[in-house]
Every structure is written in C-alpha cells, then in structure tokens.
Amino acid sequence: MRYYFHVNDGAFHRDDIGYELPNDAAAITEAIESGASMIRDLGRDFLVNNRWEMLVEDAIGQEIYALTLLGTSRRAMSSGGDATSTTSTNIG
C-alpha cells in the first residue's frame, strides 16, 4: 500500500510521490525514523518555527498518523534571551 508523508515545518511540503509499505504499522515506523533524521538535519533551524509535524496519509487520502515535535521556551522573555537568541546567555 502506498503512503504519503507530508511535512509541515512552517511551510507545508506535500509528498506527491509516496512510498510503498506493507501496512499502517510499517508506515508509522517509517514516519518516526524519517522524522528523527529530518529533525537532526534541521538542527537549530528547528527554532525558526519551533514546531515540526509529519502527516501520514494512506492511498485513499485518509490521515492515519501525525508525528509532532513542539519546542516551548520556558524562560521568561524579560529575563533576557529567548530560545532563539544566538547571543551567549547563561542557560545553566
């Protein structure tokens, strides 16, 4: 069965090609492994959107799984330097 893996990292990247996998479970595993390496590649660029999502769709256009990574800054803005700051802030 063909599955499609769309990515939303602030912009929506539609997967028009898809990939043949035996079942939903295999598609979900594929999403996790792909997501992990795509996020590794993003590195600091993740902070631009602070949210990354992969939507898995089956051959008939039904969404079967969503993988979401959400970053949230816990440091108050007033204390100087938010998560996207590149200045050297004492984080520890």
Added chain:
Amino acid sequence: MGISEPFDAAIEALIRRLSLRDHLPEDERNALRSAAVRSRNFAAGDDLVVQNSKPSVSMLIASGMVARYNIIDDGARQITAFHILGDFVDLHGFLLSRLDHSISALTEVTVVEFPHEALEHITEQYPHLTRMLWLSTLLDAAIHRQWLVAIGRTSAMSRLAHLFCEQFVRAGLVGLATQDSFPFPITQAQLADALGISPVHVNRTLQELRARAVLEWHGGIVSILDWPGVQSIGKFDEAFLDIEHRRR
C-alpha cells in the same frame, strides 16, 4: 559476448583507473591479464560473496554494479560501498581470513576472478604492481572514510550530494560517465541503505535537490545540471580519490 570480452572490459578498466595514478608498464599489464582465470555472471539480488566466507578468489567487475553491505540484527542492511566496472570488489579478501561483509549484485553483474595464488604470484614477482593493488585497497578505505564522516556528521542533503559526486567522478574514470550524467541503476531503498536514512527521507532529499535544479535521477541515470552546485551542497573535494599521476 566473446570469451575474452569480460576479461578485456574488466582488466582494461582497472588498468585505466590505476594508470591515472601511475604508469603501468606492459609487463605489469600482462601480469594482470594472465592472472584472471574465468568470468562469472550474477543476477540482480544475488550475493557474490557472503559474510564470514573464506573466498579463494578476488573478483573484478566487468559490468554492472555491486554493493558491499552488512546485515544489522533486525534484518536492516547498511551498504558501505558501491562498486562498478574496473573495481575489485574483494581484493582485501586475498589477505583477510574471512570477509567481514557480504557483496550483493544490484544489477546483472559480470566479474572476472583472480585466484589468490595468482595474486600471490604477482606480489612476489611485481613489486610496483603490488603497490598499485595496495593503492587500490587504500582508495577503497579513503572512500569508506568519506562515507563514515558523511553518515556521522552531515545532513542527508549533503550526504546524498557527496555520494552522487563520488559516483560521477568514479564512473568518469572508467569511461562510464558522459560529460554530465552517469548510470546509477539502483532502488531508492538501496540508496537509503547506503545513506543510513529512511527511504522517505531519501525521497524528500531528492525532491529538494531537484527543486534546487542541481541534479535529477530518472530511469537509473543521474543527470548533473549544476556541477559546482552539487559539489557545494555535498562539500565535495575529489582529493580523497587521489587522481594524481606520480611515482608510487
């Protein structure tokens, strides 16, 4: 195909590849020609050599493409090298007691076999040719190091671009590339196994390379649209392939 055809194709490609690094005198060329004893054909998917086996011959590719690979516990496969015309797939098997990996045919493959006794004879009679064969395994190791660095430290995009650059240059050395394309007749899953990422990530990375108009991969052919662009994305410097003609 005539009897001598795979022998000529494989050995002349090897000579061409080695001659780019140093002059090979006629007696050394003849020593290579007389050391190969028979040719063998494999279908796509066949294993040429299986991990832990003790080969008594080393194989030189006359046509087709092969992969060196290891199987991980869960059945997944990591490809550690691709080989094409004029490459020895297991020259190191001459001195290693057991092969630490398997070698699989990615397409139909023809090889010519060099019995290890014949290689031993070369090492005893032809010191310069011996160094050149040693160089051949050193080049394999240099390519492995590039893959290791790429898999450990670079993005999928950079890794894929680097691999395409490496394959383009290597295909060119043995006359398989045109000015801006080369055969790359493998599947997306095999490419994923070589890059250490999932097929879906390969898919997305290929789309990005296409969107940047640097290359395209269709029907088993990679077309280079922007050579400086691909090299820049892959941070590719061909120095590790040591294409320098000098005394070795």
